Amino acid sequence: MSSLPVPREPLRRVAVTGGTHGNEMCGIYLIRHWLQAPGELKRPSFSAMPVLANPAATAACRRYMDRDLNRTFTLTFLGSTDTPNGPYEVTRAQELNQLLGPKGTDQAFDFILDLHNTTANTGVCLISEASHSSFNLHLCRYLQLQNPGLPCRLFQYDISGKETYSVESVSKDGICLEMGPQPQGVLRADLFSQMRNLVASILDFIELFNQGMAFPAFEMDIYRNLGSVDFPRTADGDLIGTVHPQLQDHDFEPLRPGEPIFKLFSGEDVLYEGNSIVYPVFINEAAYYEKHVAFLKSERIRVSVPALPGLTSSSTLAP
Amino acid sequence: MSSLPVPREPLRRVAVTGGTHGNEMCGIYLIRHWLQAPGELKRPSFSAMPVLANPAATAACRRYMDRDLNRTFTLTFLGSTDTPNGPYEVTRAQELNQLLGPKGTDQAFDFILDLHNTTANTGVCLISEASHSSFNLHLCRYLQLQNPGLPCRLFQYDISGKETYSVESVSKDGICLEMGPQPQGVLRADLFSQMRNLVASILDFIELFNQGMAFPAFEMDIYRNLGSVDFPRTADGDLIGTVHPQLQDHDFEPLRPGEPIFKLFSGEDVLYEGNSIVYPVFINEAAYYEKHVAFLKSERIRVSVPALPGLTSSSTLAP
Numbered sequence: 123m124s125s126l127p128v129p130r131e132p133l134r135r136v137a138v139t140g141g142t143h144g145n146e147m148c149g150i151y152l153i154r155h156w157l158q159a160p161g162e163l164k165r166p167s168f169s170a171m172p173v174l175a176n177p178a179a180t181a182a183c184r185r186y187m188d189r190d191l192n193r194t195f196t197l198t199f200l201g202s203t204d205t206p207n208g209p210y211e212v213t214r215a216q217e218l219n220q221l222l223g224p225k226g227t228d229q230a231f232d233f234i235l236d237l238h239n240t241t242a243n244t245g246v247c248l249i250s251e252a253s254h255s256s257f258n259l260h261l262c263r264y265l266q267l268q269n270p271g272l273p274c275r276l277f278q279y280d281i282s283g284k285e286t287y288s289v290e291s292v293s294k295d296g297i298c299l300e301m302g303p304q305p306q307g308v309l310r311a312d313l314f315s316q317m318r319n320l321v322a323s324i325l326d327f328i329e330l331f332n333q334g335m336a337f338p339a340f341e342m343d344i345y346r347n348l349g350s351v352d353f354p355r356t357a358d359g360d361l362i363g364t365v366h367p368q369l370q371d372h373d374f375e376p377l378r379p380g381e382p383i384f385k386l387f388s389g390e391d392v393l394y395e396g397n398s399i400v401y402p403v404f405i406n407e408a409a410y411y412e413k414h415v416a417f418l419k420s421e422r423i424r425v426s427v428p429a430l431p432g433l434t435s436s437s438t439l440a441p
Numbered sequence: 442m443s444s445l446p447v448p449r450e451p452l453r454r455v456a457v458t459g460g461t462h463g464n465e466m467c468g469i470y471l472i473r474h475w476l477q478a479p480g481e482l483k484r485p486s487f488s489a490m491p492v493l494a495n496p497a498a499t500a501a502c503r504r505y506m507d508r509d510l511n512r513t514f515t516l517t518f519l520g521s522t523d524t525p526n527g528p529y530e531v532t533r534a535q536e537l538n539q540l541l542g543p544k545g546t547d548q549a550f551d552f553i554l555d556l557h558n559t560t561a562n563t564g565v566c567l568i569s570e571a572s573h574s575s576f577n578l579h580l581c582r583y584l585q586l587q588n589p590g591l592p593c594r595l596f597q598y599d600i601s602g603k604e605t606y607s608v609e610s611v612s613k614d615g616i617c618l619e620m621g622p623q624p625q626g627v628l629r630a631d632l633f634s635q636m637r638n639l640v641a642s643i644l645d646f647i648e649l650f651n652q653g654m655a656f657p658a659f660e661m662d663i664y665r666n667l668g669s670v671d672f673p674r675t676a677d678g679d680l681i682g683t684v685h686p687q688l689q690d691h692d693f694e695p696l697r698p699g700e701p702i703f704k705l706f707s708g709e710d711v712l713y714e715g716n717s718i719v720y721p722v723f724i725n726e727a728a729y730y731e732k733h734v735a736f737l738k739s740e741r742i743r744v745s746v747p748a749l750p751g752l753t754s755s756s757t758l759a760p
Contacts, residue, residue: 151680151683151706154679155706183730183731184503241624241626241627303624304624305560305622305623305624305625305627305727306624306625306626306727307560307625307727307728307730308560308624308725308726308727309680309683309684309725310683310684310686310689310725311682311683311684311685311686311689311704312686312689314683314706315704360473361470361628363630364470364628364629364630364633365628365629365630366630367629367630367631370629370630370631385630385634387470387474387633406627406628406629407627408624408625408626408627409626411502411626412502
C-alpha cells in the first residue's frame with residue numbers, strides 16, 4: 123500500500139460535519155453544541171469548523187428531504203444549474219461545495235470528518251475510500267491504541283471507476299465515522315459521549331501529524347466492501363422476510379456458507395450461498411431498505427501499512 | 442376493581458390494526474402478511490380483520506403524514522367536515538371510524554388490537570385505558586401464563602375527564618400491544634415472531650372467552666401512568682442533554698429520588714427530584730422528542746382482579 127498518497131503539508135483546514143443525515147442524532151447534537159462552544163475543536167495548529175450539513179432534514183428529523191445528501195457530491199450535481207424548485211439536497215451540496223471545496227481543487231478543505239449513526243450493531247466504524255486509506259489507516263490505528271476497550275474497525279470501499287459522491291469527497295482527504303446501534307431520531311448518551319471522545323482523538327491525531335510526528339509501520343485487519351445483499355422480496359418488491367436472528371446484530375462477525383441470513387414470514391430460513399466466509403456490515407440498517415440493502419458483505423484482509431513519515435520542519439513551521 | 446364493565450356477549454367483530462404509525466415495522470409486516478394469508482386470524486367463533494391503519498405513512502415509512510393518527514380519534518376530528526386539503530390523518534381516522542365504528546355506537550367493533558413498536562426497551566407492554574382494564578387485565582394475565590419467560594406488563598393510562606383519542610377507542614373494548622426496542626424503519630425477526638405469537642395468544646384468549654370459559658380472580662402488578670418528563674432544554678426548546686446512561690434501557694425498573702435521569706452536554710447530571718419511587722416507561726422513544734417527552738413516569742400498583750365470569754350459554758350459542 124506504499125503507493126497511496128499521504129499529506130505532505132499540515133492539515134489546517136479541517137471540518138467536522140454532522141446531520142448529513144437528519145435523523146442521525148449524535149453528530150447533529152455534537153455539531154449544535156460545538157457551534158455554541160467551538161473550543162473543543164481547537165488545537166494549536168488548527169481549529170476544526172463544525173458544520174450542520176443538512177439543516178432542513180435535521181429540522182424535520184428525516185434522513186433527507188428530496189434525495190440522500192451523502193450521494194449528491196458528484197460533479198454532475200455540483201455543476202447542475204441551480205433551480206429554486208430543484209431537490210433541496212442538490213442546492214445544499216452546492217452550498218457545502220462552496221464552503222468546503224470546491225471539490226478537486228487546491229482551495230478545498232484538507233480534511234472532512236463526517237459523523238454518522240446507524241441502526242446496525244457496528245460499534246465504532248471508520249469508513250474510508252481506498253484512495254484515502256494510508257493516512258486514514260494510521261488514524262484508525264491511533265484510535266485503536268487510544269481506546270483499547272472499544273472495537274474500532276475500518277471499512278473500506280473502492281470507488282475506482284466511479285465518481286465519489288460523499289460529503290467528505292469534497293475535501294482533499296476525509297473519513298466517515300459511523301457509530302451504532304442507535305435508532306433514528308434517538309440520542310443515546312453513551313454513543314454521544316463516545317463519539318465526542320473519538321472526534322477529540324481524531325483531532326489530536328491530526329495535531330500530532332501537523333506537529334511533525336512520524337507514525338511507524340504496522341499491520342492491521344480491515345474490512346473491504348464486496349457489495350450488498352437485498353432482502354427477500356416478491357416480484358413487486360414487497361418484503362417476504364427479514365434478517366435472520368442469527369445474523370441480526372452480528373456485524374463484522376464471520377458468515378459462513380450455509381448459515382442462515384434471512385427468516386421468511388413463512389417460517390423458512392434463507393441460507394448464505396456464497397463460496398467463502400464474508401463479514402456482514404450494516405446489517406438491517408433502517409435507511410438501507412429503500413436502497414435494497416439488507417447488509418453489505420465484506421472481506422477481512424490483513425494489510426501492511428507503511429510508516430507515515432513526519433512532515434519536514436519547513437512544513438510544520440509554515441504559518 | 443369489580444365495578445369495571447366486562448363484555449357480556451362474545452366478541453365477534455375483532456380487528457387487528459398495524460401501521461397506525463407508519464415506521465413501526467412489526468405490525469406493518471404482520472398486517473401485510475395477514476392481508477394475503479388471513480387464516481392465522483381465524484378462530485371458531487370469529488375471524489379478526491387485519492387493517493393497515495395508515496397506508497400513506499407506511500408507504501413513506503414515517504410515523505404520520507400530517508398529524509399523529511393515534512391522537513386523532515376524537516369526536517371533534519371524527520365529526521369535522523371532510524376537506525380534500527385537510528390533514529391526511531383526519532380523513533383516514535374518519536374512514537377507520539366508518540370501518541370499525543362509529544365510535545361510541547352499538548355498531549362499533551367489539552375489540553381492536555392495535556400493534557406498535559417503540560425504540561424504548563419496554564419488552565412486551567400492553568397499554569390499556571383504565572376503563573377497559575378488567576377484561577384487559579385478564580388478557581394480560583393469560584399472556585403471562587402462556588409466555589412465562591417473556592416479561593409482559595400492563596401500562597394503564599387514565600383518560601378520565603378527557604376524550605379518548607386512540608384507534609382502539611373506536612371499538613367497544615380494545616388494547617394496544619407495544620414491543621421494543623426496535624428502531625423506526627427496522628424489522629427485527631425476533632420481535633416480529635414474538636408479536637405474531639402474542640397476537641395468536643390474544644385471539645386464543647378471546648376465543649376461550651367466547652366459548653364461555655370463566656377466568657378466576659388473581660392479583661397482579663400493573664403500571665399506572667403518572668405523567669411525562671421532558672428532556673432538559675434551552676428556553677428556545679433545544680436539547681441541552683439526553684437520557685442518562687443509568688436510566689437508558691431501564692424501562693419498568695424503579696427510579697429513586699436522587700438518581701440521575703439526564704446527562705447534560707456540559708457533563709453535569711440531572712437528578713430525579715421526586716419524593717417517591719417511580720417506574721419510567723418509554724424511555725428515549727424517538728417519536729416522543731417532538732411531544733416533549735423523555736419518559737413517562739408510572740407507579741407500580743398491586744391490583745386484585747375479580748373473576749371474569751363465563752358467558753351464559755345463550756350468548757355463546759348465538760349465531
